[in-house]
Amino acid sequence: MSQARLSVITPLYNPVFRELKDCLQSAQGPEIEHILTLDGRDNVSDLPRLKRIVKRFGATLIVSQERLGISEASNLAAASATGEFLLFLDQDDYLEEEWWKPLRATMQDADFVYSDSFHSDASGNVTSLQRKPSWSPVRLIFLMYATHFMAVRKSVFDLVGGFRSGFDGSQDHDLALRVSKVTQRFRHIPIPLYTWRKSASSALTNPLNKSWAYDAGAAAAKDFLNEIDPEASVEKITDFHPGGMRARFSKRREPVSVVVPTAFGSDHSKKTWLESLISSLTPFLSHKLGDEIIVVHGSELDLGLVERMRKKFGIEISSVSDEEDFNFSRRVNIGFVLAKNKHVLLVNDDLKFGSENPLDTLFGLLSLPNVGLVGGLLSYPDFSIQHAGHSFVKGVPVHVGVEAKSFELGVFDLIVDREVVGVTGALMFQLKSTWQSVGGFTASLPLSFNDVDYCQKIRSLGFSVIQANSVKAIHHESVTREAISELWEIDFIEKRWSDTMSNDGFSSPYR
Numbered sequence: 384m385s386q387a388r389l390s391v392i393t394p395l396y397n398p399v400f401r402e403l404k405d406c407l408q409s410a411q412g413p414e415i416e417h418i419l420t421l422d423g424r425d426n427v428s429d430l431p432r433l434k435r436i437v438k439r440f441g442a443t444l445i446v447s448q449e450r451l452g453i454s455e456a457s458n459l460a461a462a463s464a465t466g467e468f469l470l471f472l473d474q475d476d477y478l479e480e481e482w483w484k485p486l487r488a489t490m491q492d493a494d495f496v497y498s499d500s501f502h503s504d505a506s507g508n509v510t511s512l513q514r515k516p517s518w519s520p521v522r523l524i525f526l527m528y529a530t531h532f533m534a535v536r537k538s539v540f541d542l543v544g545g546f547r548s549g550f551d552g553s554q555d556h557d558l559a560l561r562v563s564k565v566t567q568r569f570r571h572i573p574i575p576l577y578t579w580r581k582s583a584s585s586a587l588t589n590p591l592n593k594s595w596a597y598d599a600g601a602a603a604a605k606d607f608l609n610e611i612d613p614e615a616s617v618e619k620i621t622d623f624h625p626g627g628m629r630a631r632f633s634k635r636r637e638p639v640s641v642v643v644p645t646a647f648g649s650d651h652s653k654k655t656w657l658e659s660l661i662s663s664l665t666p667f668l669s670h671k672l673g674d675e676i677i678v679v680h681g682s683e684l685d686l687g688l689v690e691r692m693r694k695k696f697g698i699e700i701s702s703v704s705d706e707e708d709f710n711f712s713r714r715v716n717i718g719f720v721l722a723k724n725k726h727v728l729l730v731n732d733d734l735k736f737g738s739e740n741p742l743d744t745l746f747g748l749l750s751l752p753n754v755g756l757v758g759g760l761l762s763y764p765d766f767s768i769q770h771a772g773h774s775f776v777k778g779v780p781v782h783v784g785v786e787a788k789s790f791e792l793g794v795f796d797l798i799v800d801r802e803v804v805g806v807t808g809a810l811m812f813q814l815k816s817t818w819q820s821v822g823g824f825t826a827s828l829p830l831s832f833n834d835v836d837y838c839q840k841i842r843s844l845g846f847s848v849i850q851a852n853s854v855k856a857i858h859h860e861s862v863t864r865e866a867i868s869e870l871w872e873i874d875f876i877e878k879r880w881s882d883t884m885s886n887d888g889f890s891s892p893y894r
Contacts, residue, residue, distance in 0.1 A: 387416040388487070390466030390537070394456035395421045395474050397428070400436060402475040402580065405507060407440035409477035410470075414487075417442035418460040419474075423450035454546035454554040461537070461545060468496075470534040471555065475580045477507070478532070482576040486534060493570040494536040495562050497529040500577040507580060517888030518569040521751055521849055522801035524604050525628045527556035529569070532577035539566060550603050552596030557603035564607075571888070597625050604628055611750055620798055627799045629853045632747025637726060638673035639742060640815075642718030645680050645732040646709045656733045656859060658692060663736040665696040675699040677721050679714040681706065711808070712824035712833045719818050727818065731809040733859040734761070741854045745812040748800060748849050755846025756813045756838065758806025759854035760797075769858045771797050772850030773805035773835060774890035778877065780805065780835045783850075783890050796890055803850040804842070804887050808834030809858055813841075820844060831869070832876040839880045 391410040395403075410417045419437060424446050427433050437444040445459055461469055468490055472478065479501070489496050502511045515528050523529060533555055543561040550557035563569070597619055604617040614633035619625065641664065645657055661676060668674040678689060680702060693700045703721060705714050719727060728745065741759065748757045761770040771784035784797045795801075808824075811834070821840035824833050838848050877884065 387464075387466040388414040388490075389416075389468050389470055389483070389534070390461070390464030391415060391417040391470045391472050392457055392460045392464065393417065393419045393472050393474055394453050394460065395419055395433075396423070396426050396453070396456075398433070398474045400429075400432065403433075404436060404440075405477040406472060406474055407437065407442055409479075409482075410442075410472060411440070412483050415483065416464070416466060418445065418463055419443065420445045420447060420451075420456040420460040422447055422453070422456040424448055426450065452548050452551045454548040454551050457554070458545045461540060464537060467537060468534050469537050469540055470532060472532070472577075473579075476531065477578050477580070479576050479578060482532075485572050485574055485576065489570050489572055490534075490536075492568065494539045494566040494568040495529070495559065496532075496534040496570045496572060498532050498572040498576040499574055500531045500579055501575045503578050503580050505581055507578070509578065510581070512575055513579075514573070515571060516801070516890070517571050518567075519802040519889060520563055520567075520569075521748070521754065521847065522795075522799060522889075523559060523563060524607055524751075525630070525799040525801070526626060526795055527553065527559065527600060528795075529559055529571075530555045531579045533559070535562060550599045552598075553600035553603050556600050557606070560603055560607040573888075594625070600626065601628055604630070611752075612747055615747065627795055629800065630744075630747060632743050632750075635743050635746040636672075637746070638675075638724045639668070639726045639728050639746075640718075640722035640724040641668070641674070641676045641728045641730060642715065642722060643676065643678045643730055643732050644711055644714030644718060645678060655688060658688065660730065660732055660734050660736075661692055661696060661698075661700070663734075664730070665698050667736075667740045667742050668696075668698050670697055670699065673724065675701065675723060677718045678702045679705055679718045681709060708829075710826060710829035712826045712828055715808070715833075716823040716826065719815060719823060722815055725815050727813060727815050729808065729811040729813075731858070734809060735857045735859070737855060737857075739855070741856070744851060744854050748851055749812060749814070751849075753845070753847050754849055755817050755841045755844065756806065756811055757849045757851050757854075758803075758812075759810040759856055760850070760852045761807065761809060761856055761858035764857055764859065766857075768797065769860055770807045770809070771852060772801075772803035772890065773807070773838065775804055775884045775887035778881070778884045779873075780832070780876070780884065782807070798852055800849060800851045800853055802847050802889050804883070804889060805835050805838030805848055806850055808837065809860075810854070810856060811837075817841060817846070828872060828875065831872045835876055836879065839883050842883070 500513045501509045503509050546554040601617045608615045616631045620627040689702045768784040770782045774783045
């Protein structure tokens with residue numbers, strides 16, 4: 384055959400011949416070569432039969448005399464490949480009909496291509512559909528979603544050194560992270576082109592079958608983060624679903640300005656919500672670093688309260704009065720103008736943080752490549768979800784996961800830190816320079832959708848907005864002011880961002 388456009392790579396280890404035939408049958412085509420490596424000549428029940436089966440389907444079999452491991456076995460096959468792209472296909476899985484056409488159409492302007500996929504039972508009967516997000520580099524650190532199927536330009540595969548045996552089990556995750564350092568040409572095909580079979584030994588059947596693979600995934604994420612924060616560690620989120628991870632970043636070394644726009648309010652015990660917020664946040668602030676809190680208020684604020692909090696908490700707290708009618712955007716902008724530090728945390732006056740330091744994580748996530756804004760996971764007082772990022776549903780901005788009762792749904796949108804189309808203005812962390820670059824909050828949106836607008840302005844500059852599900856706070860939503868959305872505000876935001884809001888490739892269905 385002439386030189387292939389695509390080389391399908393399959394490492395073999397104790398293959399089930401019935402499953403392997405499905406695999407081989409699915410990878411046929413005039414521009415396609417299929418190269419398989421038997422990982423150790425003794426790791427098959429009948430080597431002569433294996434050779435006959437592979438030959439029958441026009442594929443190429445390489446036999447390793449000794450066990451190499453999945454990474455080196457795959458590299459051995461890739462070294463013989465002549466295709467422009469390498470597509471990695473497990474021995475017990477198979478490709479869907481017509482899979483080659485959308486891949487071929489995507490390859491020209493891509494270096495890494497992944498698709499949605501089906502899950503099937505051991506007999507090959509489809510049981511579920513796995514939809515995947517658009518290219519989401521932060522999510523990729525904490526969850527290897529871009530696999531099954533995964534196609535990589537061979538020149539890029541060779542450039543990064545192929546698979547690394549030290550990451551066997553999550554070698555695809557390690558490869559994808561290293562590829563993301565040399566190219567951003569990742570493309571998602573939102574069509575299921577691959578079927579991942581629930582074989583007896585599959586992690587899909589029982590994650591504990593390959594618990595070691597999740598350790599390798601954490602090691603791959605840690606290796607990626609080393610250049611950004613050598614002191615960071617990565618832990619598995621095993622309480623909810625294997626495969627998800629979060630980072631523990633090093634202790635921050637730079638000061639932060641906390642901006643709190645407030646309309647003022649009290650709970651039933653007469654303890655102000657503002658004081659409750661500051662009481663929950665000050666354990667993580669440092670007078671020595673130069674942290675500060677700026678409260679932007681109306682004339683109704685008890686100024687004696689600010690002085691009492693300054694003395695009580697030992698943190699610089701300043702207040703500025705905005706005598707006009709409440710305008711959230713204007714009060715935010717006033718706070719940013721007065722902020723003396725380059726990092727600014729914007730928070731509502733009706734939030735309350737827990738015992739875990741949110742600032743180290745916020746600083747760490749903002750330091751990741753191309754990140755412009757970081758939000759957090761907010762819950763109601765009953766711990767049901769109030770906000771897990773914005774999503775666009777039929778062109779309308781909504782809160783992801785709202786009122787979901789538990790995180791034990793196994794839904795990664797509610798667990799891992801990830802790209803989103805927007806986050807709530809109740810908790811936003813960014814550089815002051817980013818706020819300046821987009822012209823601040825739009826003051827003509829005084830109450831609602833100003834956060835949606837602000838996030839789209841940041842995204843329009845090419846920055847990512849991150850939903851940090853690892854940063855948690857309780858949100859007594861709008862207890863200090865009435866929540867009102869006017870029709871003209873909805874009309875404003877839809878007209879201004881209609882193209883952007885017509886598509887959200889980051890969020891998947893969560894219920």
